[in-house]
Amino acid sequence: MxxxxxxxxxxxxxxxxxxxxxxxxxxxxxxxxxxxxxxxxxxxxxxxxxxxxxxxxxxxxxxxxxxxxxxxxxxxxxxxxxxxxxxxxxxxxxxxxxxxxxxxxxxxCLALSEAADGAGSGERVVFAAILGTGCGGGVVVDGQIIEGRNGFAGEWGHFPLPWPKPEEYPGPDCWCGRKGCLETWISGPSFSRDAGFPNGQATMEAVAAGQPNAVAALDRYVDRVGRALAVICDVIDPDVIVLGGGMSNVDALYERLPAAIAPHVFSDVFETPVKKATHGDxxxxxxxxxxxxxxx
Missing domain, CATH: 3.30.420.40 (ATPase, nucleotide binding domain)
Incomplete structure (x- = not known):
């Protein structure tokens, strides 16, 4: 069929x-x-x-x-x-x-695809995060999308940035009418803006070249995504976190994010892997x- x-x-x-x-x-x-x-x-x-x-x-x-x-x-x-x-x-x-x-x-849809035969295959609880033009999330448990009673489960893009530092509060204006939403901090355009480059590709080229402002922006980005994902882990403790969207192509995230998440989870152990979406876009x-x- x-x-x-x-x-x-x-x-x-x-x-x-x-x-x-x-x-x-x-x-x-x-x-x-x-x-x-x-x-x-x-x-x-x-x-x-x-x-x-x-x-x-x-x-x-x-x-x-x-x-x-x-x-x-x-x-x-x-x-x-x-x-x-x-x-x-x-x-x-x-x-x-x-x-x-x-x-x-x-x-x-990202979570469902990756749970079926991708980076979350064989896992019970899959959290998928889109880090692209915007920021979104989805939850699949036992192969089924969890939308929740009100139909918005997993929508983490308009959480406030957790544990904000003084320079991060109250945060940028978001299109939704709030301030400091995750989308204003950890989307692809937000990362580029923070580094002072026109797009993600130029920013990562600057990171590879060792330009201090780009390297510092990536450090801030990893820290912010780590804090954001820690909240998800405290709520649903997923078996795997899968990343999609343009920022999922930044290979450094998979090496660095577990250590950025771990200090913020309310647990004495954190072993959840962070994986790139197998099926990409x-x-x-x-x-x-x-x-x-x-x-x-």
Whole structure:
């Protein structure tokens, strides 16, 4: 059986189809147009393109996107692609495509994909963190996404930075209306801004060259991510932490983060591994595909 999914990102939207073995039989991308109606049309076109490439019909669609769906109103909330907020994206897309659609947070999709056959394979409790344009999190337990009673479990991007230092308080303004959210400290753009470079690649090149401001910014970044993940560990004590998003390509994080987390957890032992997403930027769309079980 071939299943289809959409990864709705801030800059691009991707559709993919996977066969029963979890292998890609179609994968297509288009730029995100940045407004609601055009984005619906881009998704519809991508589904058609993926069907043609896969030689199969999309009977049902899974979608991962920023934000979450309110179980009370059915509206998208908390999306940093703010034009999605207060819209019935799943319902509108289902009407546009004339087929069932399931929608969840993109970090949930990352966690589901990596728990199924990636860096979290074989583990009971998987926490996945997206450290990219924004900052998100997802929890999978025994192969099932945990969304919680109110539908926002794992959404750590708008926690305040834990144990803030004097120079970190109250923190930068966040698009959500609060100050000092994790997204303002540990997203990719935040890291680059702190170092004084235009993007992550330039920043890491400066780190490799030993430029003091870049090296110091990476030290601060590791410390802040460590503090943030310690709170997650205190709450759910995951078997593995999986990183996705652009900052997951910074190899130093996997060596340094366990030691940055350990002093802040409320425990005498901390052995939880921090791993890079096995499927990289494919994990989001793979997880969206897995939102529909094969027998559905």
């Amino acid at each position: 071939i299943r289809f999914g959409i990864d709705f990102g801030g800059t691009k939207i991707e559709a993919a189809a996977l066969n029963a073995a979890g292998e890609f039989v179609a994968r297509v991308r288009k730029p995100n147009p940045g407004n609601y109606q055009d984005a619906l049309e881009v998704v519809a076109q991508l589904v058609t393109d993926a069907e043609t490439m896969a030689g199969a019909t999309c009977a049902r669609l899974g979608v991962g996107l920023p934000g979450s769906v309110s179980p009370k109103s059915g509206l998208i909330r908390g999306a940093n692609s703010v034009y999605l907020n207060d819209k019935r994206f799943g319902e509108d897309l289902a009407k546009r495509l004339a087929r069932p659609v399931r929608v969840t947070n993109d970090a949930n 494919s994990s989001g769309v793979r997880g969206a595909v897995w939102l529909w079980p094969s027998e559905a």
